Amino acid sequence: MHTLNQEVLDIVAANADANRETRQVAKESVQALKDCGFYRMMLPKQWGGLEHTPQAFFADQIALAEADMSTAWISGIIAVHAFQLAVMDEAAARDVYGDDPNTLVSSSYNPVGAKVAISDDGFMLSGRWGWSSGSEHCSWALLGGIVHG
Template sequence: MSTHEPVVTQHILDLIASKSEAQREARQMSKEVVDALKECGFFTMLLPKQWGGLERKPQEFFAEQVRIAEADMSTAWAGGIIAVHAFQLALMSEEAQREVYENDPNTLISSSYNPVGARAEMCEGGFMLHGRWGWSSGSAHCTWAL
């Protein structure tokens, strides 16, 4: 039995359930659902406190995902994929974390771990990436990619 304080309220779970069919037809989460998950802190559960996150235990994050899945599995899938990137970025340099989160702890990140023909070239200010990256669940709502 979990003893953590939930971040996703029943009101948000009801919203997710009510949007389930429309989201399935659109093949993505609605802006309204994403905004509600941002506002309650779901996407920042694994984000370190120094960047404005809740820095909760992974078990608490997974418990919230289960609650969301009971309302709509697709939202739990896509939302979880987006949210776990805060944990992944926390394993990177402080400079990388600062660049992403310093101005907005609610920055959403997507990923595609199967690039085709990808290569990176050094250029002024960083790198230029070339290649094709496959779909990443939730990417329509993200401003960064790993």
């Protein structure tokens, strides 16, 4: 079962040149992918996801790349975070997807200059993280940090 349809692929393809010129994926493309459920493909059903197989996700990812590689790049990265959150403590998925299964999540695992302090409630991170493909479209971020000791 695929989430993409020709209408969505046409929107993505129509924005490809502008994406290259602005060096940013069009909001219209991201919204079309959100509306068709692409970003929920790997999200478990309990959080409002479609819970597709990785094979179905990869097939749609290939079709998306044929329409526009830049959109496929950021969208694949964003969409796979639903799978990552699904294998974390349930509280993480509830925090991110509890109110909105269409929440988009970016990531930056390169903790340049970041500090991690251990607290009673977990970890406190501070510092700066480098680029994160597609982050301008996301309301959450998974961040990397190094814990010593």
